[in-house]
Amino acid sequence: MSQLAQDFQDFLQHARVQQRLSPRTLRIYTDGLERLQALLAEAAIDARALSIAQARRLAAVLHREGLGPKSIALLLSVWRSTYRWLGLQGRVALNPFDGLRAPKAPKPLPKALGVDDAVQLAAYAPEAPADPVLEARDRAMVELLYGAGLRAAELVGLDVQASGQAQGWVDLQSAEVHVTGKGDKRRSTPLGQAAAEALRAWLVLRPQRAAAGEVALFVG
Template sequence: MATSSAASSSDTPPATSPWIDKYLEFVRVERRLAARTVELYSTHLATLADQAAAAALPVERVSTAHVRRWMAQMHGAGREPRGIALVLSCWRSFYRWLGQQGQISANPVQDVHAPKAARPLPKALPVDDAVRLADLHDADADPWTEARDRAMVELLYGCGLRVSELTGLDLQPEKESRGWIDLEGAEAHVLGKGGKRRSVPVGAKAMEALGIWLALRGERALPGTEAALFIGRTGRRLSAQAVWKQLRERGVKAGLGAPVHPHMLRHSFASHVLQSSSDLRGVQELLGHASIATTQVYTRLDFQHLARAYDAAHPRAQLRSGEQGKPAPPAKIRK
């Protein structure tokens, strides 16, 4: 019995491959990949060698069916789709190189793709938090900066602008303008993704904040050289990075628990308008989405909002979730 077991063990290829060793040397020496990348490649290819050894075949004889089965095993074990995609990318590159060496006729990983990752819900502020951020008056801040930042928050939250659309706004339409503010018509004209232009209404609060900002803007503007609506201390157009920084600091000052960023205010705008109006098409037009499917994600946010309201207020909510955090007992069927 012992002899039979030893013979069986010797028939199983070791979980290493000279071709993998040669490939790692190739990416390290000829492609000059970073040490960390080579280390990750080594880990992913060791997994490939282990799987091939368990199937009693050399890595050169791995088929697409094998790769699909191993991918399913990784997914079933709880590995994230992004992690699986990185493993497959490594294996795909290895087999491409192996084909160049004349060792295989087809890449077994070529048409294998990782499972799609679940699309995360956009993070939106509760209405009270969004209003608190917009109403913040920082008495200790420089009045010029405070006026500018308040106007930016009002436009981001009040109009649902992307940060690139906000920083691209000019005082008035120019030949090369990406966007501008129509103060008389209370509209913002912006250039969105794909070069698509759209106009969005500017609310009374945002118009008020813009009026205060425009009265102070000229103190640091460069006459005749900068048409940007929002500028920095040097008088030049404000960058997206600067908007992120200012908004995060403003969120801290407002006492908000989550870090605030420009796209969060865009999400908040969409979610809050949808909660109030249920007009999905209207929200799509305001956001400048090419497809209604992109906008529909906010209906999931709206349902979460309604579910929280139900749990907090409905007298039957406790029957659904159980008292004191315990699961509710199964419902009895009346006969």
């Protein structure tokens, strides 16, 4: 049995006796250390001399092999704990896995409405509309949200016309919506015909709801 394997077995004995880890956790630790030992052997790396750069390359190997972020994070946690104990025992000079983190899991995109559902939503109108002005406003908002792909914050930040202070505005002539998105980054997105028609209908009625000097596109 090599000294490397003995180091790992000593740590597992410590985890079993001193930390009193559950059998399931010990199995996870054992599997993780067997994986590390195999990677070290393949790369001809002495475990006691493992450098930070080499540790990063080992993590990169896991990523290339197709392991997910959670699986990589679990292995790194096992290895980090092992080397922390080896350091306390004076067997290694540093913990090469300190500060090393797994890649972040991609965040799923929000699920968009299907075309049929979006059409039904945009065409929806109450049987007895209480206020046709607000109905026109809401229709324009829905059309812009879906048709121009705006975020809610970008929608409510639209002004009725362009200015140096405006966070966003709609240019009907060029059929574009200009908004300030995340990180204060400006972007432009095309305006569809249905959204443009709904917006024109709202602009005709907007003065009935907008106070004097109101700059926001959508009021009320």
